[in-house]
Amino acid sequence: MANAQLPILEARNITKRFPGVVALNDVSIQFMPGEVHAVVGENGAGKSTLMKLLAGAYTPDEGELFFQGSSISFNHPREAQEVGISIIYQEFNLLPERTVAQNIFLGREPSRYGVVDQRQLMRQTQAVLQRVGAETMISPDAEVKTLSIAQQQLVEIAKALSFDSKVLIMDEPTAALATHEVEILTRLIHKLIANGMAVIFISHRFTEVFDLAKMITVLKDGQHVATVAADAATPSQVITMMVGRELDQYFPELARADEIGAVALEVVNGSNAKLHDISLKLRAGEIVGVSGLQGSGRTELAQAIFGVEPFTSGRILVKGTERPIKTPKAAINLRMGFVTEDRKAEGIFPNQPLNDNILAPVRALQALLRRIKRFGTAEKPQLVLELVQQVDVRTPSIQQEVQYLSGGNQQKVVLAKWLASTCDILIFDEPTRGIDVDAKASIHEMIRDLAQAGTAVLMISSELPEVIGMSDRIVVMWDGRISGELPAGAGEEAIMHLATGHQESHRTAVPEPRGEGTLEL
């Protein structure tokens, strides 16, 4: 038992450089067996780099890793896995078309003369599924694509256990899970550490960090800020360590009454396959926040208004005139813009230069714009340069391909793109998801500036502080409907009641929901 005092895994003076950045600078951390260790920090703080180094996907430039007291180095993730370090990435490494058993034992199938021993494979799979407590939930011969995200995660964990892992690293394990699924995961993690495993995880959700972790390590700009015991720190202390300032200062001021103008957009009884009876007004100069849980129809609402998945019944009025919006092009023609949640898939052309990205909607509209003589010489690089400066994109040149920019900067490019087309109505879907605190604050300011300039803004966000801090009015969605509307400054509790489908009158009976966290960053 003397061993219990020794770290199972230790990083000593680790430095990792990438072209142009020091991703990790002289970081030393000890991970103890039987403990959950959370690693927190802003985006770009070096968390993922650290995880990949521990899991053998990267090799450190300086410093050493120690496993059970002896120095160790990996050339391939497989080598780390073989000594007992497994990693579960946010994007799962599973083959959707193959069965659970085939996935778990891929490359290690029990076989004789090259022929897979199916019965043995099923038996072994059943055994590992049992270890994660999923033997009744998941069948070994189910195809992975038929499983829920939570079940797939259990399969990933089962796969890790099948290597007899002593260290399990998880990158944002709860990001895609519903509340009750988080509980299943929590129970499982408790079971794993009870058996002496060390669990290391990255999370942005502070509720879970403080629920689960014994130790919390804070990284900032590639530096190790501190490692503290979870029960000796408060969330706001940890946040202060991460960002070096208090949360409250982030948000620009709300609109004054005289800044809010005429109704720019009105939806009357809009419905489609996923939305029911949506009625909504959006005024010039106003930011309306849309809140709601995962799957409540938030994104679908934006897509319906913007003509991606249009309403099949009901009406849309733009500046008082009824307009059918059946395609995004129709929406753009009406001077609407949509800053999408999924930047990679919908918002940017990753392998085109910044310049072309920003000008894409302008070019799509050129004919129209020329007619109204507002953008006669839209192709001037000056415009792009101005916008790049305005939204503060950090880029060596406007000819830089967007795929090489960081997540926060990509988001700013998407923003600049819509600024270039001078919209009257802008829809933001998760404008600050996955970007660092500094970039967040500047994006918030930009959104407010736009509203002050007369733009009507609809802002969808899963982060309650953002909705509360930014919105002049808050619309809450539940089950494809608008379950209620709240004035500026409404409390988190009031929003969560509507978001979980409870009426105002039941307020006192409902416990405060967890998960869709109040302290999310």
Place this chain on the structure above:
Amino acid sequence: MTVKTLSNVRSLMRETRLPPVYAILVVVFVAAVVLDAIFGRGQITSSTILTNMVVRSVALGIVAMGQTFVMLAASIDLSVAYLISVTAVMASYLMQGDPNRVPMAVAAVFGIGAVVGLVNGLIVSKLKVNPFIATLGVGLVLKGLLNASFETFVGAVPRSFQTLGYGQIGPIPISILVLLAVTIIGALVLSRTKFGAHLYAVGGNVETSRLSGLRTDRVIILAHVICSLTAVLTGLFVVSRLRSGAPWVGTDGLYDLESIAAVVVGGTALSGGKGGVVGTLAGVLIFGILDTMFNQLGVDTFLKQVLRGAIIILAVASYTIRSREKAA
């Protein structure tokens, strides 16, 4: 009633795990019988014509099995048609009508095939050249070498070797048995062996496979070797029916594009990792039925091609629509 039978068919297919292409196969066959009864001579169901139909599918069928393997690995092989020509020419050239030279000639062409497959696989996996270009390039090299050496029919296969193309065991043509054997072996390799599992994995996601410790390059190379060997077998079958090989037999048969079409119609994803040889067999038979039907009805050759093309697109579009519906 038809709705009910349709749902019965669906549940039956789910239970037997037959790929959905078999539903299309049944539809095409029924349509062919009906059309032939109305506009033709109503003989399409006679055993002679049915047997002929399958025999005609054998050449395409064998190489399509190999093509299925490379396409499951998310690769593709455009060199098969040229390799079939090379095999046909080299086999008849080396045999020179002498039964004693058959084993040597067969060994030689399989050797050539293995080398071609190895080269294809190495270029695709090690040099990371897009498989379209890699195998097209190898195919053109083969074509050039062949045209430089031979101009027309050369040599001949001995009568005994023609048993492969024309022989029968009882009432069943040997060629059909060969196609069935290749299909069954292919299906077993895919479903039962580690190589099969790894092939699906590599085609499904190379990076996941690599992180799971698979030697992904080897899997891709082996798939290409298998494909080339099936092309050689097709070449031998073709030359056994023609008696002598000419440099154009493979390319005239359109074995490259037709085998790819048969695989895709059979339900194997172009992106890899999904499908199998059982589906490919149905894809090949669909082509066989269409050809026979068009012949029976005396459809113009060019119209035939138009119809074939349209049917390929319809079949593949129906899968896309199905999977989109499932996703929704």
